Amino acid sequence: MKGILSYRYFIQQLAKVNILTRYKKTRLGVLWMLLSPLLTVVIWVTLHKAGLFQPGDTGISYPAYVFFSTTLWALFYETYRSVSESVTFNSKLLLSHRIPYGTIVIERMIFQFVHSMIPLLLSLPVIYLFGAELGAGLFFFFFSIIPLLLFGVAIGMVVAVLKVVAVDFSNAMDEFMRVVKFLCPVVYASQADLGFLNPIVKWNPLTYLIGFPRDLLLNQHLGLGQNYLWVCLGLCMFLLLSYRFFTKSAPLLVERLFGN
Amino acid sequence: MDMAADISIRLEGISKKFCSDIKTNLWYCLQDVTKVNLNLSLKRNRLRKKEFWALDEISTSISKGEVIAMVGKNGSGKTTLSRIISGIYQPDKGNCHIGSNLRVTPIFALKAGLHPLYTGKENIYLKAAAYGMNEKEIDEALDNIITFSELGEFIHTPVGSYSTGMKARLSYAIAMATNPDIFVIDEALAVGDAVFRAKCLEHIRKMTKERKKTVVYVTHHLDRVLQTADRVLVLDKGKLIRDTYDVKDGLQFYIKNCLKDEALERQEALRELIEQWDNEK
Structure with a gap:
């Protein structure tokens, strides 16, 4: 950690450049951060109106529910994706500079945190306009999403290694992560009856990492709290193991990065 | 391990292996990643199928204030050794000691x-x-x-x-x-205009002579070696085949042993370049 700390200015510089680079050539600039989740809502509302889903009782209007849930999902998924690309994305840098490996993970976390927090903050007035009551849960909500972000980081660090040495597996993992969105209550309510998928949803940690903060904010409801705490406990251990795996493996990856 | 105060880099039996096949390479990497995470020995001192030594038992010491030119044909191991000195690659065998509190700055791409x-x-x-x-x-x-x-x-x-x-x-x-206390330059001065290159080479000389810095640079341009180097390391197929303070001798050895497959005209032109420099000196 001492090595990483001495590189904090580099992390700050790299994150700033990478956050702004995506929009450097666009006219709308950072507005794209908002347009992407809005587009997702449009797609899901259209699918819903077509009668494709029976989402169950979502408590608030369905478009607001989906909009907010997909924004939370994006916080997890985009963090996972961003951290999982940390080694391949920085391959030239790693082949030409001696940088503590943890710095590239932290930079990717900051990069994605900025990208995800802006739509999340903008989603609050949107769901308010849809009739959601934002009460005292708002303060605790921002703390309660930290484990969701860290879960994305933990899986991302494992897949970052696999993206170099086991590309097929990492591709399969990317596809699987897209499917996982439907195996946790993002586009349907926590109580929705999904038949044979019920046990999978029940044991999916994302059910609690997404469901608890959402229920806390929208309904001031703590029903998933106990399971949420258990998941957070397991997540702490997973995060430590994942970081150990990443830092022990990274030196072996650098010399295999020539093709990236 | 303690190092003499005037030594900036000490290489002890440095070996590095690579794999000639991409898929096999990734398979070995997956095995190594698994082993290292299970705290199992990597057995780095033996070659597996399709592996070869990119660097083989390189040992030498480099003093403060020296300009070292590494020459060798493509694939001789120059860049790999530069990356090991820079701390980017880990050696499979041997040790690379850098003097305490010395800052290494590499320029690669x-x-x-x-x-x-x-x-x-x-x-x-x-x-x-x-x-x-x-x-x-x-x-x-x-x-x-x-x-x-x-x-x-x-x-x-x-x-x-x-x-x-x-x-x-x-x-x-x-x-x-x-x-930097140790400046590693891998062909970075191969591009750019001649005036700026000359300025860099002059700067390198000043750095080493006045401020006792160490410069290790990789090049194919013998004129630059002649202008700046105090010492020449000739690498061939991962082995250090010449390590000499006689720059002229080192380059003639390089031409004779590493460029023997090149056109005779080119070999002759390079020899003339060395002679011309020697006469001017």
Whole structure:
């Protein structure tokens, strides 16, 4: 950690450049951060109106529910994706500079945190306009999403290694992560009856990492709290193991990065 | 291990293996990743199928104030050894000792760390930070970097519009601002205009002679070796086949042993270059 700390200015510089680079050539600039989740809502509302889903009782209007849930999902998924690309994305840098490996993970976390927090903050007035009551849960909500972000980081660090040495597996993992969105209550309510998928949803940690903060904010409801705490406990251990795996493996990856 | 005060780099039996087949290489890497995470021995001292020694038992010491030129044909192991000295690669066998508290600054790919959409000045902050400098240090060095790079008003235009030579000037100036104790240059001075190259070579000489810094550089350009090097290391197929302070002898050995498959005219031209330099000296 001492090595990483001495590189904090580099992390700050790299994150700033990478956050702004995506929009450097666009006219709308950072507005794209908002347009992407809005587009997702449009797609899901259209699918819903077509009668494709029976989402169950979502408590608030369905478009607001989906909009907010997909924004939370994006916080997890985009963090996972961003951290999982940390080694391949920085391959030239790693082949030409001696940088503590943890710095590239932290930079990717900051990069994605900025990208995800802006739509999340903008989603609050949107769901308010849809009739959601934002009460005292708002303060605790921002703390309660930290484990969701860290879960994305933990899986991302494992897949970052696999993206170099086991590309097929990492591709399969990317596809699987897209499917996982439907195996946790993002586009349907926590109580929705999904038949044979019920046990999978029940044991999916994302059910609690997404469901608890959402229920806390929208309904001031703590029903998933106990399971949420258990998941957070397991997540702490997973995060430590994942970081150990990443830092022990990274030196072996650098010399295999020539093709990236 | 303790090192004599005047030694900046000591290489002890450095070996590095690579695999000739990409898929096999990744399979071995997966095995190694698994082993290292289970705290099992990697057995790095033996070759597996399709592996070869890119560096084989390299041992030498480099003193402070020396300019070392590494020469050898493509694939001889020069870049691999530079990366080991820079701490980017780990050796499979042996040890690379760097003197305590010595700052190593490598320049490999000139474009690495430069973002084409950002101005030269913005890139100074990013690339210098990648070398471990903080904001205050960069602020203090900024004027010197801009002056040394000779980019003038171009420092405020995006790097994407720069020529290769301009990028080289910027990269070199930033690397120098780190005030390295050991400067590793891998063909970075192969591009750019002759005047700036001459300025860099002069700068390298001053660094080593006046400030006792160490420079290790990889090149195919024998004229640059003749102009700056105190010592020549000749690498061939991963082995250190000549290590000499007689630069002329080292280069003649290189031509005779490593360039024997080249056209005779080219070999002759290189020998003449060496003789001409020797006469002028």
